[in-house]
Amino acid sequence: MSKKATGVIVVVAIILLWEAVSLSGVVNNSLFPAPSQVAAAGWQLLLSGVVKDIAVSMSRLLVGLIVGTVIGIAIGLLTGRSKTAAGILSPIIQLLRPLPPVAIIPLIIVWFGIGNGAKVFSIAFAVFFPVWINTHIGSKMIPKIYIWTGRLLTKSWFKKATKVIFPASLPFIVVGVRSGIALAFIMVFVSELAGASIGLGYRISIAHLAYRIDEMIFALALLAILGALTDYLFSVAVRRIFPWLKFKTI
Amino acid sequence: MNPYISVENLSVKYGNDQVLHDVNFQTDKGEFIAIVGKSGSGKTSFLNALANLIPFSGTVKLPGAIGVIFQQYAVYPWLTVAENIEFGLNKVPASERKNIVEKHLQLSHMADKKDKYPAELSGGQVQRVALARCMANNPELLLMDEPYGALDSYTRDKMQEWLLEVWSAMRKTIIFVTHNIEEAIFLADRVLVLEEGKFVQDIKVPFARPRKAEIKFTPEFNELRKQISTFLN
16 A cells, blocks of 8 residues: 555544544533534634635745845855854854744834735744754855865855755755744744734634634635645755755755 | 877875875877876876876976776766766857757767766766767867776776777876776787886887777787886785
């Protein structure tokens, strides 16, 4: 049996077990609704426009992810390859890095309100650190012979940065971005919970206030599926754009 | 006549550890020089200093563009064979660049693998790409640091014959570092023995060119091998 088929069977078995336990009366059905009830609630949510919430949450997430990734890669390459840049920037980054990203949300709300800008900022802030640290380490660990070869074959710093340092650091960068994707999902959810008028996090907070456990579970399942899908699409895109990475373990 | 390459009082230090001590060296244009020595004798440091990749003291006079081939990480794994060969052709017009790449793909017998990545090639093929990339830049001097050290003996023999073919066609000056005495004698015009950071012997190889692998089994070859081996021990 293939791995995919095994995976599907396991998921179906869990759902069936959940359905059976929930309907058997062993647990409180209103606290632990059956998958069929969650699906029905989900259908109602879809009819009432949850797709728009998904679109808004995903657009916030993608913009934050891209901003955090681009800044993380740029500064990571800089601090990884330049001792001066590392001396200036690393202490402040290392000081901020242990901060739980969700802890900054109240401050962000005070500074920027509850608009899209605040949410994008908090997502980018969270994504920046894993991307930065992985890029920093990856670019520091480039075998010196790659750098020497680049120095011997070209004088262009731009070519050295884009054709040597960036690809040589790429396996680490990919790991950083994948960690960033998971953090971005946490941040979009938490920032929408903390204050929003649209988005999946907002939907979950409304469902919570209305004590609609079935809707909460549906929205959480949606978040989980979107997270897994984003990570999968990222991996596929990376392998398409950088086919040589399939020979590396990432 | 002035020597083509001249090195005077070259010294290299890593912290308190002096690996090269006032080394002097000269060579003529088109010569094939092999440097042999034990591990830690300073062979790689000598090449890296010539290529200006590490700090050194002393005077080094080189002819112009140089190419370096390393044993490990010889080519970029993120570039295809053709892209690796093209990498250093920065100032060449695009149309000419294509011709140069094509020519060196043919010379290195890699034309049918031009779109492959290094991870899809054998060790010998990777080293052929590395040499093709160097040659595409038309260097005056080629520095080779144990390029065949990681290859099996059959592939190594084939690579040596192929290198001599390429060298005969292009007549570049080559400085070839190896710990393999047989390889040094077979390839070079002169074999220099490096010991504890100093050249202790400079031996002229008397065999006529073109050379075939069979000469490795002649008594003269064996005698020379013994002689160099004695210096190393």
